[in-house]
Amino acid sequence: MTWSANLSSRHSGDLLKLHDILNLDSGFRLVFAAYNNRIYRDRLIDELGKDYKQTIIDAKNNPALTTSFQTQSDKVQLLHMIGTEQWFTPDTSIKDIYQLNYQRETLAAAFQDTVVVLWLYDNQITEFAHEAPDLWAWRKAVLNFDSELLETKSSIHLNLLDPYNVDDKDKKLRLENINRYLQDQDVHSLADGQLWLEKSHILQILGLWDDALAAVKQSQEIAHTYQDKRAECIANRQFAHILVQQGNLKQALQIYQKQVLPVFEALGDQQQYANTLGRIAFIAQLQGNLELALINQQQVLSIYEALGDKYSSAITLGRIAGILHQQGNLQQALQIYQQVLDIFKDLNNRSSYALTKIKLADVLQECGELAQALQIYQYEALPIYDKLGDKDGSAIATERIGLIKLKRGELQEALELYQNRVLPIYKQLGNKHGILNCQYTIAMLLEKIDINTHQTEINNLLCLSLQAAQDMRLPIVKMIKATLTRLGMHCQNK
Amino acid sequence: VEEAVVIVNADSTYNPTLFATMNDLLKDLTFKAARNLRYDQPLDPDEDKSLLVELQDCRGDFSEAKLLWSLRIDESDHTRKYILFGGHRGCGKSTELRRLAAKLHQPDQYYVVLVDALREVDINNLNYSDILLAQAKVLLKKLQDDDIKIQPIFFANLENWFRERISSQINNSDFKIEVKAGATAETGLPFLGKLFASLTNSISTGSTYKEEIRHIVQNSFSEFAFAFNQLIGHAEEVLAKANRGKRILFIVDGTDRLRSDEAKHFFNGDVHQLKQISANFIYCTPITMLTEDGRIGQEFEVFRLPMLKITEKNSPNYNPVVMDKLKEFINKRVDASLFEAPALQEELITYSGGHLRDLIRLLSNCLAETRAEKKIDAQAVKSSVKQLATEYQRLIKQDDYGLLVEIDSHDSSYVPVGENTRRLLYDLVLLEYNSYWWQSHPVVRTLAAYQQAKAAYS
Numbered sequence: 001m002t003w004s005a006n007l008s009s010r011h012s013g014d015l016l017k018l019h020d021i022l023n024l025d026s027g028f029r030l031v032f033a034a035y036n037n038r039i040y041r042d043r044l045i046d047e048l049g050k051d052y053k054q055t056i057i058d059a060k061n062n063p064a065l066t067t068s069f070q071t072q073s074d075k076v077q078l079l080h081m082i083g084t085e086q087w088f089t090p091d092t093s094i095k096d097i098y099q100l101n102y103q104r105e106t107l108a109a110a111f112q113d114t115v116v117v118l119w120l121y122d123n124q125i126t127e128f129a130h131e132a133p134d135l136w137a138w139r140k141a142v143l144n145f146d147s148e149l150l151e152t153k154s155s156i157h158l159n160l161l162d163p164y165n166v167d168d169k170d171k172k173l174r175l176e177n178i179n180r181y182l183q184d185q186d187v188h189s190l191a192d193g194q195l196w197l198e199k200s201h202i203l204q205i206l207g208l209w210d211d212a213l214a215a216v217k218q219s220q221e222i223a224h225t226y227q228d229k230r231a232e233c234i235a236n237r238q239f240a241h242i243l244v245q246q247g248n249l250k251q252a253l254q255i256y257q258k259q260v261l262p263v264f265e266a267l268g269d270q271q272q273y274a275n276t277l278g279r280i281a282f283i284a285q286l287q288g289n290l291e292l293a294l295i296n297q298q299q300v301l302s303i304y305e306a307l308g309d310k311y312s313s314a315i316t317l318g319r320i321a322g323i324l325h326q327q328g329n330l331q332q333a334l335q336i337y338q339q340v341l342d343i344f345k346d347l348n349n350r351s352s353y354a355l356t357k358i359k360l361a362d363v364l365q366e367c368g369e370l371a372q373a374l375q376i377y378q379y380e381a382l383p384i385y386d387k388l389g390d391k392d393g394s395a396i397a398t399e400r401i402g403l404i405k406l407k408r409g410e411l412q413e414a415l416e417l418y419q420n421r422v423l424p425i426y427k428q429l430g431n432k433h434g435i436l437n438c439q440y441t442i443a444m445l446l447e448k449i450d451i452n453t454h455q456t457e458i459n460n461l462l463c464l465s466l467q468a469a470q471d472m473r474l475p476i477v478k479m480i481k482a483t484l485t486r487l488g489m490h491c492q493n494k
Numbered sequence: 495v496e497e498a499v500v501i502v503n504a505d506s507t508y509n510p511t512l513f514a515t516m517n518d519l520l521k522d523l524t525f526k527a528a529r530n531l532r533y534d535q536p537l538d539p540d541e542d543k544s545l546l547v548e549l550q551d552c553r554g555d556f557s558e559a560k561l562l563w564s565l566r567i568d569e570s571d572h573t574r575k576y577i578l579f580g581g582h583r584g585c586g587k588s589t590e591l592r593r594l595a596a597k598l599h600q601p602d603q604y605y606v607v608l609v610d611a612l613r614e615v616d617i618n619n620l621n622y623s624d625i626l627l628a629q630a631k632v633l634l635k636k637l638q639d640d641d642i643k644i645q646p647i648f649f650a651n652l653e654n655w656f657r658e659r660i661s662s663q664i665n666n667s668d669f670k671i672e673v674k675a676g677a678t679a680e681t682g683l684p685f686l687g688k689l690f691a692s693l694t695n696s697i698s699t700g701s702t703y704k705e706e707i708r709h710i711v712q713n714s715f716s717e718f719a720f721a722f723n724q725l726i727g728h729a730e731e732v733l734a735k736a737n738r739g740k741r742i743l744f745i746v747d748g749t750d751r752l753r754s755d756e757a758k759h760f761f762n763g764d765v766h767q768l769k770q771i772s773a774n775f776i777y778c779t780p781i782t783m784l785t786e787d788g789r790i791g792q793e794f795e796v797f798r799l800p801m802l803k804i805t806e807k808n809s810p811n812y813n814p815v816v817m818d819k820l821k822e823f824i825n826k827r828v829d830a831s832l833f834e835a836p837a838l839q840e841e842l843i844t845y846s847g848g849h850l851r852d853l854i855r856l857l858s859n860c861l862a863e864t865r866a867e868k869k870i871d872a873q874a875v876k877s878s879v880k881q882l883a884t885e886y887q888r889l890i891k892q893d894d895y896g897l898l899v900e901i902d903s904h905d906s907s908y909v910p911v912g913e914n915t916r917r918l919l920y921d922l923v924l925l926e927y928n929s930y931w932w933q934s935h936p937v938v939r940t941l942a943a944y945q946q947a948k949a950a951y952s
Contacts, residue, residue: 133920138533
């Protein structure tokens with residue numbers, strides 16, 4: 001056996017074991033090999049090919065997997081089974097594992113003097129062992145070929161966070177960790193692609209949208225290299241999501257319709273298909289095409305219901321209520337929100353329950369029921385968010401309270417809420433979009449309270465919000481500019 | 495090897511020829527041992543006598559005698575036996591069933607028909623009709639092979655059923671060609687045997703008309719059951735007269751491979767159809783079925799094949815009879831001279847928990863550690879145990895450790911049946927012994943997480 005410089009020295013022990021199994025043992029031998037870098041796995045397979053007569057069976061999209069055993073039978077010393085990751089996707093392909101489990105004897109009979117190496121991601125080995133216990137029981141060895149640098153990565157992956165609800169400093173720390181790790185990679189694994197995606201999410205919330213777009217492009221490329229259509233599709237969707245936030249609805253819609261929706265359909269992934277259709281409906285809603293939005297959301301709802309996905313059904317029902325609200329069908333919207341509340345209560349999903357309460361109160365506001373709406377924001381939704389430690393939710397609820405105060409003419413109280421409660425939360429979360437909206441609203445409140453006293457402050461706030469909006473290329477730029485013109489104000493830098 | 499070792503020990507001066515000879519011997523014995531440690535074939539009672547060890551006395555309360563008593567032939571009693579035979583994966587069920595088949599296949603007892611479900615049908619999504627057709631096929635073939643003369647009148651209904659229901663209703667031309675080819679101008683039992691072979695072949699290979707066949711069998715099941723029973727009844731009489739066995743006993747192996755939900759569907763949902771066939775049956779079943787409450791015990795007589803009980807729960811004393819048997823089990827596979835010390839064998843037995851396949855695995859790991867270059871020493875045993883423990887660790891969730899410690903800490907009456915324990919039993923993390931107590935696998939107890947949970951518990 002020769003040692004290749006292409007291989008990591010930390011795998012020498014397990015590679016030696018594999019060589020021993022090949023040379024010192026006989027009969028059918030099944031080996032589980034854990035890996036997390038496809039390129040490194042292929043390199044290993046290539047190296048083994050120099051010493052042994054081997055073949056590769058790709059389990060991916062191979063309905064005749066067990067029959068292919070017969071054709072390959074016993075002609076090789078080493079057989080690699082790859083493409084197994086699709087067995088673990090949330091569709092019906094887990095049945096392939098059951099089938100393989102039942103075909104254990106067939107496999108052993110076909111490869112009476114062959115080492116069969118089943119390549120699986122490390123975490124998939126556990127699932128495989130449980131779902132195919134009989135085949136697992138015949139294992140000769142479980143070898144670990146996780147690539148070296150990914151050890152650090154695994155700890156990063158374990159730290160996945162809720163980017164919407166983590167403090168700014170933690171987001172930045174996370175970004176630093178991701179950046180440091182990614183910089184060290186010569187070749188990116190598929191898992192790295194997920195890190196790029198996460199990085200994009202964080203950057204997006206921090207309002208660094210160009211960087212977010214660049215990160216998501218990396219994720220796309222990695223997924224494309226590995227021919228992982230699902231991962232590529234999810235990256236495309238994130239790309240389009242950022243475009244939506246920037247107001248580039250046309251391009252976003254094209255991506256959803258041409259690059260995302262058909263792929264999920266082809267993959268048979270109903271869940272993601274429905275999710276994307278929901279996003280398309282949202283664009284229609286933003287474009288004011290409420291009829292189309294409603295039709296699309298109803299289609300989304302029927303898919304989720306057929307899948308038995310209660311949570312997503314409830315979310316979609318809430319979105320339908322939102323469209324009805326926008327159409328002016330307030331009573332119908334209220335009825336549906338009530339229905340949604342009952343579902344979230346059953347599901348014990350407090351965060352979604354609180355958000356639905358807020359939306360229901362929004363309708364009540366529209367009906368002129370300000371007191372009732374305030375009661376809901378202040379004493380029903382906000383305490384839930386506070387109890388959950390959901391800062392983003394707390395900011396949303398407090399903003400609504402501020403709006404009611406504003407509507408009631410309680411301007412000073414509204415200002416206090418925006419200045420002392422809402423803005424600090426968005427700053428703490430590093431939510432650039434939230435900060436921008438807040439600054440603009442504070443400027444408008446100050447204008448109403450006393451424009452003369454607060455002129456400089458208003459000008460500063462408008463300029464700050466304009467700068468942020470321009471950085472993010474938001475449609476709100478026009479509105480801020482119009483306000484500045486109306487007030488006869490100017491910004492020095494931009 | 496032992497002689498060579500003695501010489502080497504006596505003469506410490508380096509002798510290249512002697513060392514070369516010794517190394518060759520070591521290598522030969524290691525390779526031979528490795529060949530004996532394969533677990534991809536159950537042992538055949540006739541062909542693998544050199545490896546077989548009598549283990550009946552080592553399984554606690556399980557006694558073959560009880561099963562044999564249940565299967566006793568009482569000519570005035572025509573009650574049919576429907577037995578489930580279950581136990582942990584790898585505890586020796588298939589080997590025991592084959593031994594049982596050999597023991598019961600006697601003129602004054604049974605005409606045993608061994609049906610290997612894995613070979614005969616596609617057990618993915620197994621249905622009662624699949625298994626009953628396979629039983630008919632194997633019986634017909636065995637009767638033919640044994641030259642048992644069956645009167646045509648007794649299989650005419652089965653033939654009719656095939657012709658009326660199967661041949662005429664399945665429009666698939668491939669199937670018709672296959673049936674035609676399978677029954678080349680023959681008549682009688684061979685003809686029928688080949689028809690059933692074609693039929694089960696269609697089911698086992700998952701052909702496009704598999705569902706069609708199932709549907710037809712299900713719709714005409716009472717006709718099929720009647721015809722099959724007619725054949726069985728007559729065959730039993732002919733066999734008894736020919737001194738080939740008084741009753742027919744089907745032993746169905748491989749059905750223990752069914753996943754939990756499919757096993758429930760098969761043994762609970764299809765039980766009434768299975769029991770419409772009037773013969774005696776032993777079905778191999780997964781251990782999860784044995785912890786299902788209620789109904790299964792009403793429909794079947796249940797026999798468990800537990801782990802070999804090397805000790806009582808929480809007792810430091812090992813059962814010398816079992817230890818000796820397992821040493822015999824080891825020495826039939828691995829030459830005793832390959833161990834640096836006999837105590838290492840005991841250590842491996844202890845860590846196996848009495849689970850035979852894991853004992854084989856531990857031995858196999860040890861051999862891999864030696865690389866045929868040295869004897870099995872304490873370090874090899876330690877590495878082997880660690881390797882197996884690490885493999886089990888993959889199957890244990892963090893919360894499981896507390897539960898395992900809790901079960902281990904209680905006396906033998908504590909068997910908290912539930913989803914988690916059922917999963918742990920299924921994954922062999924938790925082992926079941928007679929007289930019905932549970933204990934975590936000994937290698938699992940070496941894991942740091944287990945030790946931490948134990949410290950927290952105490």
